[in-house]
Amino acid sequence: MNLFSPFKLGLPEASGASRGPLELPNRMVMSALTRCRAVEGNVPGPLAVTYYTQRASAGFILTEATQVTPLGQGYPHTPGIHSPEQVRGWIKVTDAVHQAGGRIFLQLWHVGRVSLPDFHGGELPVAPSALPVEGELFSPDGPKKKITTPRALELAEIPRVVEQFKKGAENAMAAGFDGVEIHGANGYLLDQFTKDGSNRRTDAYGGSLENRLRFPLEVADAVVGVWGPERVGYRISPHFTNYSMSDSNPGETFTRLAQELSRRKLAYLDLLEGIAGPRAIPPTAVRLAPVLRKEFKQALMVNGGYDLRSGNEIIEKGGADLVCFGTLFLANPDLPERFKRIMAGTSGPVEGLNQADPSTFYGGGEKGYTDYPKLP
Numbered sequence: 001m002n003l004f005s006p007f008k009l010g011l012p013e014a015s016g017a018s019r020g021p022l023e024l025p026n027r028m029v030m031s032a033l034t035r036c037r038a039v040e041g042n043v044p045g046p047l048a049v050t051y052y053t054q055r056a057s058a059g060f061i062l063t064e065a066t067q068v069t070p071l072g073q074g075y076p077h078t079p080g081i082h083s084p085e086q087v088r089g090w091i092k093v094t095d096a097v098h099q100a101g102g103r104i105f106l107q108l109w110h111v112g113r114v115s116l117p118d119f120h121g122g123e124l125p126v127a128p129s130a131l132p133v134e135g136e137l138f139s140p141d142g143p144k145k146k147i148t149t150p151r152a153l154e155l156a157e158i159p160r161v162v163e164q165f166k167k168g169a170e171n172a173m174a175a176g177f178d179g180v181e182i183h184g185a186n187g188y189l190l191d192q193f194t195k196d197g198s199n200r201r202t203d204a205y206g207g208s209l210e211n212r213l214r215f216p217l218e219v220a221d222a223v224v225g226v227w228g229p230e231r232v233g234y235r236i237s238p239h240f241t242n243y244s245m246s247d248s249n250p251g252e253t254f255t256r257l258a259q260e261l262s263r264r265k266l267a268y269l270d271l272l273e274g275i276a277g278p279r280a281i282p283p284t285a286v287r288l289a290p291v292l293r294k295e296f297k298q299a300l301m302v303n304g305g306y307d308l309r310s311g312n313e314i315i316e317k318g319g320a321d322l323v324c325f326g327t328l329f330l331a332n333p334d335l336p337e338r339f340k341r342i343m344a345g346t347s348g349p350v351e352g353l354n355q356a357d358p359s360t361f362y363g364g365g366e367k368g369y370t371d372y373p374k375l376p
């Protein structure tokens with residue numbers, strides 16, 4: 001078994017399956033990659049159609065993080081899934097990907113406190129608690145600004161935010177996606193509720209671990225209510241510490257979250273726990289992948305610094321079912337074919353791959369987006 005072994009995503013026994021499992025031709029998932037190129041109205045434009053279609057040979061594609069409400073935005077030109085224009089924009093993407101033989105999930109996003117009032121007509125971004133946040137963000141008109149201390153969500157507002165995720169999930173279905181991933185990672189709203197460094201609430205949504213998981217699990221239940229669990233994934237990043245994120249016991253916190261998501265039969269857990277590259281976790285940190293592999297009974301997807309060798313190895317050893325590739329898919333639209341040729345010895349490991357250009361990651365046009373060459 002390796003990256004090229006097919007996989008059935010979504011346990012058949014998961015529910016009164018409205019849709020059933022999704023057949024993946026390989027285990028290479030294109031990771032969620034924010035590219036800041038949405039057009040007027042935070043709509044994915046024609047270039048996004050080309051970009052995603054070029055990558056249709058992935059086991060499945062995860063879209064860039066996509067805000068479920070205007071207040072969920074924190075970066076310029078990120079797409080949304082809350083307006084009819086955005087749904088129409090995404091329909092063009094999903095149609096083209098399906099015509100090219102691919103599968104595509106939308107990543108549902110709310111940045112919470114990782115934002116600026118500039119994105120919200122001067123209104124403060126929201127968070128579980130009004131705590132200061134280290135970091136700077138690009139403002140809508142360009143220059144970077146320091147992140148402001150957010151305002152704590154009122155207890156009575158929380159059901160509305162859950163409802164926004166539910167609406168995002170419904171819109172994603174109307175837009176023709178094959179499923180959705182809940183973005184519970186990277187210091188954004190769900191992660192802020194989950195970790196005790198950012199959640200100091202004294203009501204039913206803070207304090208004990210059970211209370212801190214209440215909002216993320218209400219979101220998961222709402223989204224599963226729309227899609228059925230076999231088409232819903234959830235991303236976590238237990239070791240993520242940017243934007244003042246911390247947790248006093250990530251092992252306990254994320255084991256419990258994984259158990260709860262497992263019980264709900266979600267299709268997969270997307271674990272960002274880098275083994276190499278810029279998101280590698282510190283060598284002293286305890287890896288949670290082996291624990292979560294046991295606790296989460298459906299598919300485990302690993303993410304962060306994987307390549308052909310380490311990706312094949314973890315699948316062969318049974319350490320994971322799926323492997324997410326971020327920068328490699330960004331720079332190599334036909335990554336599965338390139339890996340295949342490298343394995344067959346018909347291309348060298350270095351000359352066989354395009355190198356990603358970080359200067360074109362966020363914003364701009366075709367350059368560094370749709371112009372990475374395919375193999376002849």
Ligand SMILES: Cc1cc2nc3c(=O)[nH]c(=O)nc-3n(C[C@H](O)[C@H](O)[C@H](O)COP(=O)(O)O)c2cc1C
Pocket residue numbers: 031032033034035063064065107183185186235272277279303304305306324325326327328361362
């Ligand atoms: C340009 C860029 C944009 C990213 N945007 C997102 C995002 O929208 N959502 C998310 O969950 N992770 C995002 N990430 C993290 C990637 O999905 C992935 O987890 C990370 O790059 C590690 O995988 P890799 O080593 O294969 O690149 C982004 C990473 C990069 C480089």
